[in-house]
Amino acid sequence: MGEQYIAMSNEQSSLWHDERERLQFAELVNVFYAREIPALTENATAEQLPRALLSLPYYVERAARDIVQGSVPLQLDSQNGTWLSPQKAQPKWQMDVCKHYFARHGTVGLVVPVMLSHKGLTRIVIDTIDQVRDNMIHCNQHGWFDCSGQSQKGVSTIMFKPAKALMVAACCGHQWQYSKAIGPRVLSLREMLLASMINWKNVRIIKKRSR
Template sequence: MVKQHITDTKQSNLWHNEQERLLFAELVNVFYSREIPALAQQYSAEQLQRKLLSLPYYVERAARHITQGEVPLQLDSQNGCWLASQKRTLPPFDEHKNQDFFSSSNLIGLVVPVLIADVQYSQVVIDSIDQVRDNAVHCNQYGWFSYSGYSHDDDFRLFKPTKQLMVAACCGHRWQYGKVVAPRVLSLREMLLASMINWTNVKVPKQRHH
């Protein structure tokens, strides 16, 4: 009986590892099929060649982080996206809460929600803070913001991180004229950023393990 129990345990572990391997392969395929056409539209032939050389590293890194369960959201592995119920509206923009938070927190490396609104859609995206100076923070993609959350160069709005906003950003939630619409698909960069969120406390940067 003991021998049988040990055999069953080994088989269970093998099955678990096989499931992880299949999930990893599925995500890698999804990310390649999505990223290559997107890159081809954005870059010239010479730029594209450089991007493609680094693509395997980022694809495999994102797939590995997702497979290892570093994001506590439901995964749609066939489409390479996160799923969660969408709120009817976004939280209000509160410059006073933003000012208090960004003026007093450990910010370098923190993943933050940024509101992007145009004539069609309102949506929350994620970015990471890489500089802090002169009462302002710099996000890697969306540039400089005042502590109160106003962009220096555009109409973007930086929010104090909350679990609700981070879930909305990671799941690609969008609103059109105040109504819920189909979510957008995240870029590979955003999928990687989602794994860098400290989900136990989204207001504190995640500790990186080397």
């Protein structure tokens, strides 16, 4: 299926600057299909699966294209569909800093870092703000937070003020076990797409898409 879709995309060859970009695109498309199809068949219901498979080529190509054309300024491992960066210490939440920022700058469409902790395992993920009202912020996947970043789901989920180091950690799959760095996790296609929505020149404001 991946190879067929690459063939369908040959008409867009003028988008690539050189053979290296075309190779990276092909590698990313193949690895994304290899990851997403098993995940869909395992997690989607019988009713959801046909629709999800139908839309998959669009999202796979979009993610691969945005990555190859430089939307994410990180070292790319195209064969594994991951970004690479040295892992730093586990970040610490600063309630006052978050409250001061989100009370003024919580904006629909902004990509934000969220820290998830469970049974000693901590990771940073990215999500998008889709609602803001009554000093509360709602993220697309992780629900409601107050302006200090505290989740309504409990203390295991905390929203951070956007910072480049946090975005890098999230995009590279960095995680910690009892505050000690462990091997990175692999991002989902959704997360890969969100990473291309980050305004890497200034992670605290929304990126304006040119298309």
